[in-house]
Amino acid sequence: MGKITGCKxxxxxxxxxxxxxxxxxxxxxxxxxxxxxxxxxxxxxLVRHEQGAVHAADAYAxxxxxxxxxxxxxxxxxxxxxxxxxxAYSDSIPLVVLTGQVPRALIGNDAFxxxxxxxxxxxxTKHNYLVKNKEELVPVLREAFHIARTGRPGPVLVDLPKxxxxxxxxxPEKTPIRMQNYQPNYIPHAGQIAKACKLISKAQxxxxxxxxxxxxxxxxxxLTELAKKLSIPVTMTLMGLGAFPGQDxxxxxxxGMHGSYTANMAVAECDLLIAVGxxxxxxxxxxxDDFATKAKIIHIDIDPTSxxxxxxxxxxxxxxxxxxxxxxxxxxxxxxHSDIEEEAARHLPWFEIIRGWTAAHPLSYKMDDxxxxxxxxIEKINELTKGEAIITTEVxxxxxxxxxxxxxxxxxxxxTSGGLGxxxxxxxxxxxAQMAFPDKTVIDIAGDGSIQMNIQELATxxxxxxxxxxxxxxxxxxxxxxxxxxxxxxxxxxxxxxxxQPDFVExxxxxxxxxxxxxxxxxxxxxxxxALSIKNVVIMDFTISREEGVYPMVPAGSSNTQMLLV
Amino acid sequence: MKHTxxxxxxxxxxxxxxxxxxxxxxxxxxxxxxxxxxxxxxxSCLTLVTKGDEAIIxxxxxxxxxxxxxxxxxxxxxxxxxxxxxxxxxxxAEANTRAEVLRVIDIFxxxxxxxxxxxxxxxxxxxxxxxxxxIDILRPIGIKEIVRTGIIAMPRAGASK
Ligand SMILES: Cc1ncc(C[n+]2csc(CCOP(=O)(O)OP(=O)(O)O)c2C)c(N)n1
Ligand SMILES: [Mg+2]
Numbered sequence: 001m002g003k004i005t006g007c008k009x010x011x012x013x014x015x016x017x018x019x020x021x022x023x024x025x026x027x028x029x030x031x032x033x034x035x036x037x038x039x040x041x042x043x044x045x046l047v048r049h050e051q052g053a054v055h056a057a058d059a060y061a062x063x064x065x066x067x068x069x070x071x072x073x074x075x076x077x078x079x080x081x082x083x084x085x086x087x088a089y090s091d092s093i094p095l096v097v098l099t100g101q102v103p104r105a106l107i108g109n110d111a112f113x114x115x116x117x118x119x120x121x122x123x124x125t126k127h128n129y130l131v132k133n134k135e136e137l138v139p140v141l142r143e144a145f146h147i148a149r150t151g152r153p154g155p156v157l158v159d160l161p162k163x164x165x166x167x168x169x170x171x172p173e174k175t176p177i178r179m180q181n182y183q184p185n186y187i188p189h190a191g192q193i194a195k196a197c198k199l200i201s202k203a204q205x206x207x208x209x210x211x212x213x214x215x216x217x218x219x220x221x222x223l224t225e226l227a228k229k230l231s232i233p234v235t236m237t238l239m240g241l242g243a244f245p246g247q248d249x250x251x252x253x254x255x256g257m258h259g260s261y262t263a264n265m266a267v268a269e270c271d272l273l274i275a276v277g278x279x280x281x282x283x284x285x286x287x288x289d290d291f292a293t294k295a296k297i298i299h300i301d302i303d304p305t306s307x308x309x310x311x312x313x314x315x316x317x318x319x320x321x322x323x324x325x326x327x328x329x330x331x332x333x334x335x336x337h338s339d340i341e342e343e344a345a346r347h348l349p350w351f352e353i354i355r356g357w358t359a360a361h362p363l364s365y366k367m368d369d370x371x372x373x374x375x376x377x378i379e380k381i382n383e384l385t386k387g388e389a390i391i392t393t394e395v396x397x398x399x400x401x402x403x404x405x406x407x408x409x410x411x412x413x414x415x416t417s418g419g420l421g422x423x424x425x426x427x428x429x430x431x432x433a434q435m436a437f438p439d440k441t442v443i444d445i446a447g448d449g450s451i452q453m454n455i456q457e458l459a460t461x462x463x464x465x466x467x468x469x470x471x472x473x474x475x476x477x478x479x480x481x482x483x484x485x486x487x488x489x490x491x492x493x494x495x496x497x498x499x500x501q502p503d504f505v506e507x508x509x510x511x512x513x514x515x516x517x518x519x520x521x522x523x524x525x526x527x528x529x530x531a532l533s534i535k536n537v538v539i540m541d542f543t544i545s546r547e548e549g550v551y552p553m554v555p556a557g558s559s560n561t562q563m564l565l566v
Numbered sequence: 567m568k569h570t571x572x573x574x575x576x577x578x579x580x581x582x583x584x585x586x587x588x589x590x591x592x593x594x595x596x597x598x599x600x601x602x603x604x605x606x607x608x609x610s611c612l613t614l615v616t617k618g619d620e621a622i623i624x625x626x627x628x629x630x631x632x633x634x635x636x637x638x639x640x641x642x643x644x645x646x647x648x649x650x651x652x653x654x655x656x657x658x659a660e661a662n663t664r665a666e667v668l669r670v671i672d673i674f675x676x677x678x679x680x681x682x683x684x685x686x687x688x689x690x691x692x693x694x695x696x697x698x699x700x701i702d703i704l705r706p707i708g709i710k711e712i713v714r715t716g717i718i719a720m721p722r723a724g725a726s727k
Contacts, residue, residue, distance in 0.1 A: 119580075122584060181635065305629050
């Protein structure tokens, strides 16, 4: 093959990786690449702000399991993307972010729209590259996709000087990627698996503590099999929701700061905690010294740095969750090892205790006939979408209510910024998800504060015919911060009042979308039904009970058993 | 506890800042750090001395290993090893102290590398404890300036845990 331009080579690399949709925004440094893309069979979703491009690519990756791709110009384009990159990094989402850079000769000269984006993103990418040698362009892109999707996934940034992408290069043949210094371990150590399984078959009160790793490794099936086979109750982190069916009788829902009473009590009382693809985050553990103190701990994670980082574990298993869980299932299927009926029977008294907790303190709220309760809105959305919608969220109370009251029965249907907690994530994420699944119902559960952070993406949704639905739980407050002020700052509501806000119904219209409003509980169902029937972007503005709080709540730094209840 | 960690890295731009960024970002401490090419010009060897309890050292080695450009991480201080550091010391040397300075340097097998009417610059190589000893002895005489290389280290042949 003769020489081709760098731009053409990049497009060919994208096609090699099966990329059909990317999210981006043009500028001087990437104008050549955009020109090339015009003739390729790849859709560029033109967002209205680069942060939106990265969040959309991130959500596309979360719902499909593929690598998301964003393309940004140099300088401000790249820096606008940083919050998106950090968001994906915190939640281990596979992304390749391509940024334009000034020509090589100008790098370091404070050229127009030059920033050291590789330097800026070093601590929030899994890896990043500045392509300085044009013949390395293709190998670097292939490596970037490989690194993004393998091991513990994460965002990889490739900075592309303008002259590199314009120059003529050879397009090398694709050969299997071998990196001497990067070889993630997928296969569990057989001895560790046996050790773990023996602990499980001795446990009286086991709990499965499941995180986003199970979703990332597509291990829901294996997890569900193990939990059901041995009859082990399951609790999930925010990122783990959907990994195990939320409606199942073994599910105790979410644990941690806004977890269920049952889940937090069960972790405190269990004699064996089986952590799968979770990282003992402070929002999950509460006060570390009091976390799962009665339990032996098994920890399965593909990232060795996650193991024994916050909590010392008894049986570490460095492996892909899917492989490790299948190995455990096989171990228990061997009759020499265990008697499955005996396993389930042994846990019966444990379930009695668990049911007692749920009966005493179920997840609940006080219904009202004058004011709309946000939890009621989520319950109705759950009911009317049969738990089948893709739900994205903003950040704050809206996010926690969505996590508590929507019952996720499948993985990859809940798209939320867990690790970083990025307000403004939900709307661009909904667009990314809808681009991946045009026929699914996609709903952004939003707060009135967060939605204003990337509201400009309404235009993107309109342009690409993404009929996303936005449910604003409108409390005219930065509600989650207000809740902390109510509880811990003597109700001094410093800078959390958001009474001055746009008329969201009129705003929807201005964007060519549809705006609906409910101010009374009796209107909620009709508004949701109407929104779901419209093939356009719809904003539902729910005026909710202003000072409603998210409960249970474990105050930051307290132990998880010290919950404030409804 | 002090640990001496040896890290083999790809010899590429920006790799060092990945390592130092990791230490500053995660609040690990670096007492000294020394990098240069190995016999393979594509690979650098970085020797760093750090402090921390067992859990911190475990995190440091795992986090270093996680960096894509890192090839190998060894906690050398877990084994039998040799370590060396070189120091250049400019020391006050006037008529009444010149002889004594030379005697001390001789005991430590140091070398005078620069001479002026009022000072010597000397070079001393040795383990961390030897370097500390000579500095302690010369200090009362009047040290004007010190430049240290930081420690480099190597496991002893056939050393095991
Ligand atoms: C970009 C960003 N800035 C600030 C915060 C801190 N923060 C967390 S929740 C929250 C309030 C969110 O308000 P709103 O979107 O109205 O949601 P509500 O809690 O009222 O449901 C704020 C300011 C954040 N998470 N992200
Ligand atoms: Mg609000």
